[in-house]
Amino acid sequence: MIGKGKSIAHTGASMAYGWNQEKDAEIVFSQHLAGETPEQITEEFKIIQEQNARCTNNTLSFVLSPTPEEGKRLNKEQLKELTERFVKEMHLKEQQAIAFVHRDRAHTHVHLYANRIGFDGRAYNDSFIGKRSQLAAENVAKEMGLTTVREVQLEKELDSIHLRMEIMSIHHKVMNDRSPKTLDGYIKFMKAEEVKVVPCINKANRLQGFRFEYRGQSFKASEVHRSMSGGKIIGQLSQNRGVGTQITGGNSVQLLGKTVEMSANLAASLAKNALKKVMSRAIDTGIGY
Numbered sequence: 635m636i637g638k639g640k641s642i643a644h645t646g647a648s649m650a651y652g653w654n655q656e657k658d659a660e661i662v663f664s665q666h667l668a669g670e671t672p673e674q675i676t677e678e679f680k681i682i683q684e685q686n687a688r689c690t691n692n693t694l695s696f697v698l699s700p701t702p703e704e705g706k707r708l709n710k711e712q713l714k715e716l717t718e719r720f721v722k723e724m725h726l727k728e729q730q731a732i733a734f735v736h737r738d739r740a741h742t743h744v745h746l747y748a749n750r751i752g753f754d755g756r757a758y759n760d761s762f763i764g765k766r767s768q769l770a771a772e773n774v775a776k777e778m779g780l781t782t783v784r785e786v787q788l789e790k791e792l793d794s795i796h797l798r799m800e801i802m803s804i805h806h807k808v809m810n811d812r813s814p815k816t817l818d819g820y821i822k823f824m825k826a827e828e829v830k831v832v833p834c835i836n837k838a839n840r841l842q843g844f845r846f847e848y849r850g851q852s853f854k855a856s857e858v859h860r861s862m863s864g865g866k867i868i869g870q871l872s873q874n875r876g877v878g879t880q881i882t883g884g885n886s887v888q889l890l891g892k893t894v895e896m897s898a899n900l901a902a903s904l905a906k907n908a909l910k911k912v913m914s915r916a917i918d919t920g921i922g923y
Contacts, residue, residue: 635700635780637771638792641691641760644803646676651799663717663733685755696746697792701781705742723770798858801846804829815875817889842897864900
C-alpha cells in the first residue's frame with residue numbers, strides 16, 4: 635500500500651470529487667461530523683476553519699491505495715480499519731475527517747479529507763506531509779499484513795488523481811471568483827492559474843470538447859470530473875452571461891476570436907444539461923404541482 639497527502643484549498647470542490655456518486659463512492663470513515671452531503675460536510679469544515687482565517691490551504695487531502703490485487707479483496711470494514719489506522723498514525727484523531735472508497739479504476743483507493751484546523755483554531759503542522767503520508771501508509775500496511783512495495787504505476791496513478799483534483803479546484807476558483815462569460819475568458823483565466831485548456835477540434839472542424847494540460851500531464855475534461863464536460867462548461871459560461879443555453883445562436887460558439895461549430899455530441903450534451911436545469915428550476919418553484 636502507498637499513500638499520498640497534501641494541504642489544499644477549495645474544500646468543496648475536492649470533497650465533491652471524492653464524493654462522486656457516479657463513481658459509486660462509499661463512505662468508509664467519518665469522525666466529528668454530522669452532515670450527509672458534500673455541501674453539508676464542507677460547511678461543517680468551514681465553521682471550524684473560520685477560527686483561523688490566515689490558513690488558506692486549510693484542508694488535508696490524502697489518497698490511500700492498496701495494490702490492485704489486495705484492493706479487490708478488501709471489504710468495507712477492512713478499508714475502514716485501514717483508514718482509522720492511518721488517521722491514528724498521522725495524529726488526526728481530533729480533527730474532523732471523512733473518507734470515501736473508489737472502486738472505479740483498476741485498483742481500489744480511498745480518498746480521505748481532514749480539516750487542517752482543529753477545534754482550538756490551530757492549524758495542523760503539514761511540514762513534509764507527503765513523506766509522512768508515505769511512511770504512515772507503510773506502517774499501516776505492515777500492521778495489516780498488506781504489501782508495502784512501492785509500485786511505480788501506483789505512484790503515477792495517485793499523482794494523476796491529485797492533479798485532477800487540483801485542476802477541478804482551479805476550475806471552481808475561476809468560475810466562482812472570476813465568473814468568465816466567454817470561452818476565451820475562461821481559457822485566459824485558467825492559463826493564469828497554470829492550467830492550459832486545449833479545445834479539441836475534430837476532422838469536420840467542429841468543437842467536440844476540451845483537454846486540460848497541467849504539470850506535464852494531459853486529461854480530457856470528463857476525466858477530470860463529470861461536472862467539467864464541454865457541454866457543462868459552455869452552459870456555465872452562458873449562465874454567467876445571464877443568457878439562454880448557448881453562448882451564440884444555433885450550435886456555434888465564439889472561440890479564439892472565431893465562430894466555431896460544435897459537434898453534434900457536444901451540442902446534444904449542452905441541450906441536455908440546459909433541459910435538466912429548466913426541470914430542476916421548475917421542481918424547485920413548484921411548477922406543475
